[in-house]
Amino acid sequence: xxxxxxxxxxxxxxxxxxxxxxxxxxxxxxxxxxxxxxxxxxxxxxxxxxxxxxxxxxxxxxxxxxxxxxxxxxxxxxxxxxxxxxxxxxxxxxxxxxxxxxxxxxxxxxxxxxxxxxxxxxxxxxxxxxxxxxxxxxxxxxxxxxxxxxxxxxxxxxxxxxxxxxxxxxxxxxxxxxxxxxxxxxxxxxxxxxxxxxxxxxxxxxxxxxxxxxxxxxxxxxxxxxxxxxxxxxxxxxxxxxxxxxxxxx
Amino acid sequence: xxxxxxxxxxxxxxxxxxxxxxxxxxxxxxxxxxxxxxxxxxxxxxxxxxxxxxxxxxxxxxxxxxxxxxxxxxxxxxxxxxxxxxxxxxxxxxxxxxxxxxxxxxxxxxxxxxxxxxxxxxxxxxxxxxxxxxxxxxxxxxxxxxxxxxxxxxxxxxxxxxxxxxxxxxxxxxxxxxxxxxxxxxxxxxxxxxxxxxxxxxxxxxxxxxxxxxxxxxxxxxxxxxxxxxxxxxxxxxxxxxxxxxxxxxxxxxxxxxxxxxxxxxxxxxxxxxxxxxxxxxxxxxxxxxxxxxxxxxxxxxxxxxxxxxxxxxxxxxxxxxxxxxxxxxxxxxxxxxxxxxxxxxxxxxxxxxxxxxxxxxxxxxxxxxxxxxxxxxxxxxxxxxxxxxxxxxxxxxxxxxxxxxxxxxxxxxxxxxxxxxxxxxxxxxxxxxxxxxxxxxxxxxxxxxxxxxxxxxxxxxxxxxxxxxxxxxxxxxxxxxxxxxxxxxxxxxxxxxxxxxxxxxxxxxxxxxxxxxxxxxxxxxxxxxxxxxxxxxxxxxxx
Ligand code: SF4
Numbered sequence: 001x002x003x004x005x006x007x008x009x010x011x012x013x014x015x016x017x018x019x020x021x022x023x024x025x026x027x028x029x030x031x032x033x034x035x036x037x038x039x040x041x042x043x044x045x046x047x048x049x050x051x052x053x054x055x056x057x058x059x060x061x062x063x064x065x066x067x068x069x070x071x072x073x074x075x076x077x078x079x080x081x082x083x084x085x086x087x088x089x090x091x092x093x094x095x096x097x098x099x100x101x102x103x104x105x106x107x108x109x110x111x112x113x114x115x116x117x118x119x120x121x122x123x124x125x126x127x128x129x130x131x132x133x134x135x136x137x138x139x140x141x142x143x144x145x146x147x148x149x150x151x152x153x154x155x156x157x158x159x160x161x162x163x164x165x166x167x168x169x170x171x172x173x174x175x176x177x178x179x180x181x182x183x184x185x186x187x188x189x190x191x192x193x194x195x196x197x198x199x200x201x202x203x204x205x206x207x208x209x210x211x212x213x214x215x216x217x218x219x220x221x222x223x224x225x226x227x228x229x230x231x232x233x234x235x236x237x238x239x240x241x242x243x244x245x246x247x248x249x250x
Numbered sequence: 251x252x253x254x255x256x257x258x259x260x261x262x263x264x265x266x267x268x269x270x271x272x273x274x275x276x277x278x279x280x281x282x283x284x285x286x287x288x289x290x291x292x293x294x295x296x297x298x299x300x301x302x303x304x305x306x307x308x309x310x311x312x313x314x315x316x317x318x319x320x321x322x323x324x325x326x327x328x329x330x331x332x333x334x335x336x337x338x339x340x341x342x343x344x345x346x347x348x349x350x351x352x353x354x355x356x357x358x359x360x361x362x363x364x365x366x367x368x369x370x371x372x373x374x375x376x377x378x379x380x381x382x383x384x385x386x387x388x389x390x391x392x393x394x395x396x397x398x399x400x401x402x403x404x405x406x407x408x409x410x411x412x413x414x415x416x417x418x419x420x421x422x423x424x425x426x427x428x429x430x431x432x433x434x435x436x437x438x439x440x441x442x443x444x445x446x447x448x449x450x451x452x453x454x455x456x457x458x459x460x461x462x463x464x465x466x467x468x469x470x471x472x473x474x475x476x477x478x479x480x481x482x483x484x485x486x487x488x489x490x491x492x493x494x495x496x497x498x499x500x501x502x503x504x505x506x507x508x509x510x511x512x513x514x515x516x517x518x519x520x521x522x523x524x525x526x527x528x529x530x531x532x533x534x535x536x537x538x539x540x541x542x543x544x545x546x547x548x549x550x551x552x553x554x555x556x557x558x559x560x561x562x563x564x565x566x567x568x569x570x571x572x573x574x575x576x577x578x579x580x581x582x583x584x585x586x587x588x589x590x591x592x593x594x595x596x597x598x599x600x601x602x603x604x605x606x607x608x609x610x611x612x613x614x615x616x617x618x619x620x621x622x623x624x625x626x627x628x629x630x631x632x633x634x635x636x637x638x639x640x641x642x643x644x645x646x647x648x649x650x651x652x653x654x655x656x657x658x659x660x661x662x663x664x665x666x667x668x669x670x671x672x673x674x675x676x677x678x679x680x681x682x683x684x685x686x687x688x689x690x691x692x693x694x695x696x697x698x699x700x701x702x703x704x705x706x707x708x709x710x711x712x713x714x715x716x717x718x719x720x721x722x723x724x725x726x727x728x729x730x731x732x733x734x735x736x737x738x739x740x741x742x743x744x745x746x747x748x749x750x751x752x753x754x755x756x757x758x759x760x761x762x763x764x765x766x767x768x769x770x771x772x773x774x775x776x777x778x779x780x781x782x783x784x785x786x787x788x789x790x791x792x793x794x
Contacts, residue, residue, distance in 0.1 A: 015773075016780035046728055051728045057732065175678075180674065181674025181676070184675070187262060
């Protein structure tokens with residue numbers, strides 16, 4: 001099986017560890033991973049800030065970059081949600097504005113093959129035990145787009161429950177937004193910070209040594225808040241936990 | 251909308267102030283979390299909730315598509331039942347009509363049934379300018395009115411107040427409006443409710459004119475429906491001689507069968523009740539009800555049949571009646587029971603547009619008109635919980651306010667232009683909405699209107715609007731970012747520069763970035779991007 005890794009622009013630039021962890025994990029599970037270098041960004045920052053037209057070339061580029069692969073895997077729930085939910089929407093709007101069906105067709109072609117990492121593991125590979133070992137107490141925050149747009153459900157939890165040595169701690173109010181929301185964090189900084197502070201407080205109350213998510217952008221916001229509060233709780237992307245093995249620990 | 255909100259600061263500034271108010275945050279947090287948990291339990295009782303929700307969305311969509319037809323049908327039915335229908339294009343016209351109608355009765359005091367629509371048009375203020383006092387009868391609205399405050403929640407307008415604050419308001423202000431607060435009034439809920447009851451009872455017995463909105467209008471019979479918990483609305487709807495109802499044109503549903511769907515969705519979504527305690531329905535005037543009793547006209551036969559159908563639909567749901575008092579009856583039935591007709595001798599329906607047909611013209615935004623004002627989206631919204639209702643600068647706060655207000659009012663003011671951005675797009679509002687309004691989709695759509703401008707419908711005509719002020723720098727940044735992202739080689743260069751200068755990056759940013767680093771640490775730029783790692787270890791060439 002040949003899958004294309006859509007690493008996302010944020011991970012590419014700021015969190016390359018997450019991309020490397022996905023590669024390590026998938027290859028350990030016998031998957032051949034490719035990285036189409038023409039990929040950049042799914043256009044989520046543009047689209048969600050109200051610059052739909054600026055997102056259009058990125059939709060086109062994304063579809064072309066991943067053309068021909070059986071599966072596209074991404075370690076970002078919000079980018080997977082963008083491709084699946086909003087790329088077709090952007091294509092349809094372009095068509096409605098009388099600019100032809102090309103964009104809509106391109107968007108439609110790439111969406112059924114795009115999976116968020118935990119979806120790909122559970123639904124396509126059919127595994128919940130990926131042979132990982134991570135001897136830490138961890139709490140899990142389900143990010144909004146994974147929870148509500150993709151409907152990831154308990155997939156991430158099922159994967160975490162099978163990780164050797166890992167102790168999972170319940171997070172109060174887990175389903176509440178952490179307050180990142182892209183440009184919302186800057187534009188409505190006070191509300192965003194209040195939401196982040198509440199999330200950080202509840203994470204600390206779990207007593208876990210690490211908090212894990214399926215999205216590095218939320219992780220960046222929560223991790224940054226925890227760091228500013230001087231908290232020792234480490235933010236970790238789920239891919240890095242699932243990629244860890246006993247050798248890494250030794 | 252109401253002039254009361256003119257000159258309010260934009261959402262971020264108002265919200266920032268609210269987040270610093272500990273009492274407000276405590277009051278809001280407690281109230282919204284209690285109701286959201288109860289709602290979840292009430293909804294979970296119905297196995298077919300998703301189907302009901304889809305049915306409600308479909309009914310509203312279909313009705314909105316043929317709104318002209320259903321409104322004309324409503325007008326005919328109301329007129330046949332002895333009512334008078336008035337059409338108001340905007341707030342000013344609606345206020346003029348209502349003022350004229352009240353003046354014609356010679357009264358200077360009117361009772362109000364809790365109504366969002368009359369708040370939207372600033373009716374109380376308009377009547378006040380004409381020398382007419384409008385007294386709110388809903389408990390929470392009364393608190394807001396006595397406190398010279400603004401409502402901050404659709405369902406619980408005084409949600410931002412706690413008991414001690416309410417007691418102080420009653421003590422200080424009740425005497426100015428009628429019966430004063432009892433001596434030594436305490437702050438327990440029973441005492442407060444009793445004080446309000448005594449104060450209001452005098453008004454109910456004296457009032458000749460009442461003004462209401464409506465939750466629904468049934469086109470086939472011209473019946474108006476008000477759903478409430480306290481029963482004060484029903485007092486206003488039955489006691490006075492003249493009843494004036496101001497209703498947004500989107501409130502129409504075609505048939506009683508359709509109404510059955512909404513009467514299941516609304517109480518569970520709003521108050522987490524299986525059925526709300528009072529559902530009042532009225533059709534036309536008492537005179538026609540009287541004739542109906544003796545003459546059995548076609549209209550009332552249809553009405554009785556429809557009422558029976560609605561009841562059957564309500565009863566068909568398991569648990570629909572269990573544990574609740576329901577007060578569903580039509581005026582004809584009530585009249586028959588009492589051995590004579592009750593209700594108003596004169597009934598006026600003011601159908602309000604005020605930006606609704608313009609909203610209808612927008613294919614993405616029009617779904618906001620499906621809203622049944624249940625307030626479920628407010629109660630789950632993490633932004634509303636911290637910012638409070640006043641920051642939205644409109645009687646419609648929270649997620650629905652953020653999409654409805656800028657459509658009804660336009661995005662010209664700084665406040666209205668800031669509302670579509672008052673969300674982290676977490677999607678909790680969409681998930682709970684009983685009529686499946688995709689609020690995040692509309693928010694993003696309206697952000698586009700603010701950031702890029704575009705074509706809108708205003709006053710029935712197409713107009714091209716320019717981007718709102720203050721977005722030029724952002725627009726330039728978005729363009730530059732897009733160019734880089736559309737050229738992977740440029741992206742790679744930018745990443746390499748960032749990596750090479752990583753030791754020089756400041757820990758706190760100036761300018762707009764300060765908002766980020768004020769409360770959060772910045773992530774460190776890694777020494778090597780993923781792209782470069784892949785090329786180095788996998789030996790693949792560059793994308794160029
Ligand atoms: S938008 Fe939906 S959830 Fe919000 S008040 Fe309206 S009907 Fe209720």
